[in-house]
Amino acid sequence: xxxxxxxxxxxKTTGRPARISRTEILRTALRIVTDEGVARLxxxxxxxxxxxxxxxxYHHVRDKEELLLLLLDDYAAQHLHRPSxxxxxxxxxxxxxxxxxxxxxxxxxxxxxxxxADDLMSKSALWFVEQIVDGLTACxxxxxxxxxxxxxxxxxxxxEIVIRTTAAHRRAxxxxxxxxxxxxxxxxxxxxxxLAEVSDRWAPLTAQDIYVHGLTALVNGxxxxxx
Amino acid sequence: xxxxxxxxxxxKTTGRPARISRTEILRTALRIVTDEGVARLxxxxxxxxxxxxxxxxYHHVRDKEELLLLLLDDYAAQHLHRPSxxxxxxxxxxxxxxxxxxxxxxxxxxxxxxxxADDLMSKSALWFVEQIVDGLTACxxxxxxxxxxxxxxxxxxxxEIVIRTTAAHRRAxxxxxxxxxxxxxxxxxxxxxxLAEVSDRWAPLTAQDIYVHGLTALVNGxxxxxx
DNA sequence: TTAAGTTTCTATACATGTAAGAAAACTAGC
DNA sequence: GCTAGTTTTCTTACATGTATAGAAACTTAA
Numbered sequence: 092x093x094x095x096x097x098x099x100x101x102x103k104t105t106g107r108p109a110r111i112s113r114t115e116i117l118r119t120a121l122r123i124v125t126d127e128g129v130a131r132l133x134x135x136x137x138x139x140x141x142x143x144x145x146x147x148x149y150h151h152v153r154d155k156e157e158l159l160l161l162l163l164d165d166y167a168a169q170h171l172h173r174p175s176x177x178x179x180x181x182x183x184x185x186x187x188x189x190x191x192x193x194x195x196x197x198x199x200x201x202x203x204x205x206x207x208a209d210d211l212m213s214k215s216a217l218w219f220v221e222q223i224v225d226g227l228t229a230c231x232x233x234x235x236x237x238x239x240x241x242x243x244x245x246x247x248x249x250x251e252i253v254i255r256t257t258a259a260h261r262r263a264x265x266x267x268x269x270x271x272x273x274x275x276x277x278x279x280x281x282x283x284x285x286l287a288e289v290s291d292r293w294a295p296l297t298a299q300d301i302y303v304h305g306l307t308a309l310v311n312g313x314x315x316x317x318x
Numbered sequence: 319x320x321x322x323x324x325x326x327x328x329x330k331t332t333g334r335p336a337r338i339s340r341t342e343i344l345r346t347a348l349r350i351v352t353d354e355g356v357a358r359l360x361x362x363x364x365x366x367x368x369x370x371x372x373x374x375x376y377h378h379v380r381d382k383e384e385l386l387l388l389l390l391d392d393y394a395a396q397h398l399h400r401p402s403x404x405x406x407x408x409x410x411x412x413x414x415x416x417x418x419x420x421x422x423x424x425x426x427x428x429x430x431x432x433x434x435a436d437d438l439m440s441k442s443a444l445w446f447v448e449q450i451v452d453g454l455t456a457c458x459x460x461x462x463x464x465x466x467x468x469x470x471x472x473x474x475x476x477x478e479i480v481i482r483t484t485a486a487h488r489r490a491x492x493x494x495x496x497x498x499x500x501x502x503x504x505x506x507x508x509x510x511x512x513l514a515e516v517s518d519r520w521a522p523l524t525a526q527d528i529y530v531h532g533l534t535a536l537v538n539g540x541x542x543x544x545x
Numbered sequence: 546t547t548a549a550g551t552t553t554c555t556a557t558a559c560a561t562g563t564a565a566g567a568a569a570a571c572t573a574g575c
Numbered sequence: 576g577c578t579a580g581t582t583t584t585c586t587t588a589c590a591t592g593t594a595t596a597g598a599a600a601c602t603t604a605a
Contacts, residue, residue, distance in 0.1 A: 106552025107600040134592065147554050155592065207484035214501060217510055224512040234516055238523045243532030250477020257434035274441060283444055285451040289465055296465045305470030312539030333582025334570040361562065374584050382562065
């Protein structure tokens with residue numbers, strides 16, 4: 092909740108005085124989202140709650156996407172806490188940092204609408220990124236390889252969250268059979284023997300949480316080949 | 319381009335005869351998208367091109383998301399080709415299959431709007447999924463672990479595509495500094511030494527294509543620990 | 546005090562996806 | 576032929592994000 096980057100530059104001199112502030116907008120938006128869900132956060136609703144008009148918001152926030160990005164920032168700052176006792180083994184530190192980020196983001200309901208940002212988010216997350224990069228270098232990677240490794244971890248983490256979240260969302264809003272279910276019936280065992288073999292176990296198998304498992308594999312693989 | 323699943327069930331008996339078909343809709347939509355980009359594909363535009371009204375489309379397609387999903391299906395069916403000579407070594411087969419999927423999807427401009435589907439797509443992609451699962455089992459994984467492994471690969475692949483594509487999209491539509499750029503200035507070298515050290519190299523580093531690198535690491539890691 | 550400049554806010558308008566319900570075009574039974 | 580039932584299509588309407596144009600409220604310079 093520290094000072095955010097404030098593009099409107101706090102020059103206190105000229106012009107019409109502002110009646111709403113970005114922080115007020117964000118505070119109200121966060122309340123709406125936590126109370127009633129991200130679907131209820133519309134620009135009109137938000138404007139009326141801060142006692143203004145929709146277009147006035149656009150002087151404090153570029154568009155709704157930036158608004159959500161800033162919300163995620165706040166959310167991360169509030170929920171991402173550096174552990175009091177971090178693992179000493181560097182490999183474990185990498186995994187712990189990635190898992191921490193993953194846990195916080197996976198619990199954030201509106202995360203999907205933002206997560207496609209090209210890189211990881213707020214200042215509060217940077218410490219975890221540092222842990223990952225530093226842990227990888229401590230295991231013998233060059234700094235460049237460590238950055239690439241971090242990036243691979245981020246792809247994996249973001250992909251897991253985005254896919255799992257939207258899948259859950261879709262299932263909740265829809266009682267018709269999933270695409271997967273339609274495709275997975277009538278598999279030709281001659282052409283696709285493995286898939287046919289697991290076709291009935293596919294749903295429970297893919298419902299399992301394998302994040303840490305895959306993350307560990309990825310980190311191990313990254314560390315096994317120094318380049 | 320084979321027969322798609324047709325939920326409206328081809329009963330030829332009662333009711334008003336249809337003037338448009340799902341395949342006609344998809345054909346037109348694909349033309350619009352390939353000619354003018356996904357942004358130009360609106361339900362109204364599509365309706366007028368098939369000589370109908372917007373709401374009539376909704377009897378052949380649940381919503382726009384399903385329309386895009388079906389488009390991606392078509393796209394994959396046209397562009398995913400099984401290699402004539404697949405690698406014999408199972409680990410290489412896994413990597414080759416994942417890379418093939420990745421290449422096709424990364425070239426598909428509207429992929430991001432759909433890619434968050436909870437599982438991989440059309441029948442044309444199933445052969446590649448089979449290659450991955452089968453390759454992993456051939457390396458000694460149990461069938462369950464192989465499915466989990468495939469899933470980790472899919473998370474990584476989808477995440478890479480989604481993040482890279484939207485990042486490029488954002489940069490194209492925006493000349494203001496990226497969030498990353500704002501955050502990466504003024505890093506405290508005491509608190510975040512590694513990030514401060516690479517801060518100026520961060521942009522070019524993260525612009526590099528590391529998909530295969532990360533994929534190889536992930537696969538190696540998955541194979542290293544049979545459970 | 547007035548004029549110019551700067552910033553913020555408001556009013557209006559548009560394009561979009563799509564919900565709701567009425568109408569149309571057919572078939573089957575009488 | 577006529578009625579009921581079924582499926583597809585059309586009309587209308589709404590909520591949403593946001594572009595555009597200009598009004599309003601302030602500061603500074605004259």
